[in-house]
Amino acid sequence: MAFQFKKTLHQLLASALVVTGLVPGISAMAAETLTIAATPVPHAEILEFIKPQLAKEGIDLKIKVFTDYVQPAVQVNEKHLDGNFFLHQPYLNEFKKSHSNDIEVPVTKVHVEPFAAYSTRYKKVADIPEGATVAIPNDPSNSGRALLLLARQGLLKLKDVNNISATKKDIIDNPKKLKFKELEAATLPRVLNQVDLALINTNYAIEAKLNPVKDSLFIEDAHSPYANLLVAREDNKNSPAFKKLIAALNSPEVKKFIEEKYKGAVVPAF
Template sequence: MKNYLLPFAAALALLVAGCSNGGDGGKADGGMATLTVAATPVPHAEILKEIKPLLAKEGVDLQIKVFTDYVQPNLQVAQKQIDANFFESDPYLAAFNKERGTDLVKVIGVHIEPFGAYSRKYTSIDQLPDGANVVIPNDPSNNSRALLLLAQHHLIELKNPNDRLATLKDIAANPKNLKFRELEAAMLPRVLDEVDLALINTNYALAAKLNPIKDALLIEDKESPYVNSLVARPDDKDDPRVQKLAKALTSPEVKAFIEKTYGGAVIPAF
């Protein structure tokens, strides 16, 4: 009986070995090292697709996993299902780590997506009426980002105008009696027709065919601290595959691609 089982055991061992090259730097076909990266569709996945050939020349097979939310990309990196992600701002990463007990780290900053306020009903922020319905993201970092932008333009006053973790409870004055509702960031473009004003992350604005430069009634300037970064686990930060990706993301080729493709709606941070 043992002799009959030996070929089966050997085949099983080969099968297991062949399936073990997930998010741990396994070799792809042709001897290339696989690197899986989570990204939101626009502009992150588009930028990654642009540099895929550059990484191939460096011996890295870049596998892009596209997500439409801000939670799973971090969770799956923390759980070692994916090697790294590219979608989030530095303040969002800090807030996520604090809330979820994760220890993900910034590898390198890549670009800024100026956050904007949009309306289908009004062409100027001065037209916004008293009691206007305003929707903002419900995650801590972008929630605060929205409030800071409104405060900067004197639509509200915050107890601390520099608090990057401000919430609705920190509004000290609301002269227009704005009525706020908090929604998941990805939902905001979908309700734009139903509200007076929506504060939307640029990646979701671009995906909804909004032009932040032309369509936003309010928009952050280039001094925004919300740099979007490549993120990984601490033990992978210095992995050669990750470092090759970091170098490619901050290359002259990527800078030229961002400037040509997004026309100021996305700004290189290097």
């Protein structure tokens, strides 16, 4: 009986070692979860691309997809999520002003989505008529971006051509008497057929099957100050998990993925 008891006890101990991961070759560490908010294209697609590699490094990357620009920032600020990947610095600056946000911290640049103007009615800037209706995003950072792009095309003049926070009040000359509709960025592709010109963020353009390089009337160059950022919370920005995520997003593999998949519609910023 004593021998049998010792044998049974040995088996139980061995099983416990296997379960707790203390037997050589069995990991004692559970994967660390990192939950990141992203808009569908290209942000969530890029995160999905690096997810398998991060899993090998012990990071369970959970991607929470949003179709708007407000909730991904709000939920990180309220600590419901670890970080987000969808915004640029001008947007974050404006968001902080209006939402008393003081914990979101940019940790790395990933890519630029050159902002572009689209029209189903006109093929050249010169063809845009007097009194044309132009749809632009209604959030302050992207509406300013739209006005700057219009100014660079000679469609209007601004007090300061370098003011990324420009508003309609900063227009000093509007020779074609353009009429502006300010709409939520995500809705702009849906109204393209209803206006003369629409300035659309590239992520929403791609979702709508528009190719910013081929289909746009005019487009920003790759030196845009609107690089899309990976954002963390102040309390987790230096965590080992975030360092692994940063390294993955700034890897040669991601650079190649962006260049091959988006063919100029999205440009690496690292």
